[in-house]
Amino acid sequence: MKKSNSILKIMLKDHGKIIKLLDDFESSAGEGSQKRTDSYNAFKWELERHFLTEETAIFTSYEPEDDENYKMVPKLLNEHKAIKELVGSLEESLASPGGIDISELKNVLKQHKKFEEESFYPVLDTELDSARKNSIIEKINEKMFY
Ligand SMILES: [Fe+2]
Ligand SMILES: [Fe+2]
Numbered sequence: 001m002k003k004s005n006s007i008l009k010i011m012l013k014d015h016g017k018i019i020k021l022l023d024d025f026e027s028s029a030g031e032g033s034q035k036r037t038d039s040y041n042a043f044k045w046e047l048e049r050h051f052l053t054e055e056t057a058i059f060t061s062y063e064p065e066d067d068e069n070y071k072m073v074p075k076l077l078n079e080h081k082a083i084k085e086l087v088g089s090l091e092e093s094l095a096s097p098g099g100i101d102i103s104e105l106k107n108v109l110k111q112h113k114k115f116e117e118e119s120f121y122p123v124l125d126t127e128l129d130s131a132r133k134n135s136i137i138e139k140i141n142e143k144m145f146y
Contacts, residue, residue, distance in 0.1 A: 005133050007058065008121035010140060014050050015113050021046050022106065029099050037094050044087055051080045057139035058124070065127055072120050079112045 021043040028039040055077065064070040086105045093100045125133070 005130055005137070006125050007128075007133060007136060007140075008117065008125050010137065011054075011121055012117060014053075015117065018043070018046050018050060019109075019113070022102070022109065026102055026106075033095065033097075036100075040090065040094055047087065048084070051084070053140055055080065058136055061132060061136050061139075062124060062128070069123055069127075072123070076112070076116065076120065079108070079115075083108055083112065 021039070025036070025039040025043045028036045059073045059076065062073065064072070083105070086108060090100055090102065090105065128136070
């Protein structure tokens with residue numbers, strides 16, 4: 001697999017960025033509320049940008065070859081929905097002085113990331129031809145500059 005032509009490689013980088021922002025948010029728990037709100041917003045923005053890229057540039061370009069793979073996109077879309085709901089529910093806790101429990105979000109997000117990195121993206125990189133992959137990568141890069 002050519003380095004420049006791997007969707008997995010690009011998405012791994014993005015996933016790392018998101019996990020780092022979630023860690024920043026988690027460690028800001030004891031700090032002033034502005035810092036907590038800022039780190040929450042930074043995480044949320046990056047996560048939503050990433051989901052939008054996956055949903056509009058990647059999932060829509062994938063036509064699975066077998067029944068098992070056909071189930072992957074609906075599974076991932078459902079998980080995006082559940083993760084967005086969890087992130088939204090944390091927003092209410094931002095203004096309160098107590099700690100915020102992000103353990104559930106962390107677990108769900110890590111499972112989602114693992115499935116994409118170990119199952120979905122490797123299949124995508126194997127099944128799609130080079131031209132289609134390049135066109136997806138072009139779309140991903142366009143969205144980076146929103
Ligand atoms: Fe995803
Ligand atoms: Fe992802």
